[in-house]
Amino acid sequence: MLYLWLKSAHIIFVIFWMAGLFMMPRFFVYHQESAVGSEEDRKWIEREGRLRKIILNPSMIITWVLGLALAYNIDAFSQGWFHGKLLIVLLLSGYHGWMMAYAKKLARGERTMTDKKLRLVNEVPGITAAVIVILVIVKPF
Numbered sequence: 637m638l639y640l641w642l643k644s645a646h647i648i649f650v651i652f653w654m655a656g657l658f659m660m661p662r663f664f665v666y667h668q669e670s671a672v673g674s675e676e677d678r679k680w681i682e683r684e685g686r687l688r689k690i691i692l693n694p695s696m697i698i699t700w701v702l703g704l705a706l707a708y709n710i711d712a713f714s715q716g717w718f719h720g721k722l723l724i725v726l727l728l729s730g731y732h733g734w735m736m737a738y739a740k741k742l743a744r745g746e747r748t749m750t751d752k753k754l755r756l757v758n759e760v761p762g763i764t765a766a767v768i769v770i771l772v773i774v775k776p777f
């Protein structure tokens with residue numbers, strides 16, 4: 637029973653985390669349209685800061701804690717599908733870290749990526765989520 641509650645909470649926080657991961661690069665695209673130092677620039681810095689502090693960082697940490705608790709419960713550490721999932725989730729966490737760094741760059745007035753590149757990297761969470769769901773549900777290995 638506790639296991640099912642843990643799993644429900646895990647999926648709820650996965651949804652929050654993914655929502656934040658999808659939103660942030662969209663924010664970056666709009667943010668880059670504003671002039672450095674303008675009122676609009678200041679507002680985007682604030683919005684990105686809130687998204688980071690209220691949604692992205694807490695939901696990533698909670699997803700990890702609950703996911704590891706689930707893995708411990710079903711002894712997943714010895715199973716192939718879980719190794720695959722861990723690898724993809726580490727990649728996704730790296731993407732999260734890159735986004736945090738880019739938000740800080742934008743706050744300093746540095747705009748190193750084109751809108752096209754930002755839209756392209758925005759595909760990362762969708763693709764990784766699809767692979768993760770197949771790994772946890774189908775467990776192909």
Ligand code: HEM
Binds near residue numbers: 768
């Ligand atoms: C952050 C590190 C994560 C860890 C350590 C982790 C670990 C786990 C474990 C051990 C389970 C239980 C599987 C089972 O009962 O057979 C699980 C379930 C699940 N996880 Fe994760 N997970 C993580 C992140 C994610 C992410 C990012 C997603 C989606 C994008 C995700 C989606 C799911 C889903 C949909 C289930 C339910 C599968 C079922 O029906 O049993 N997890 N997770």
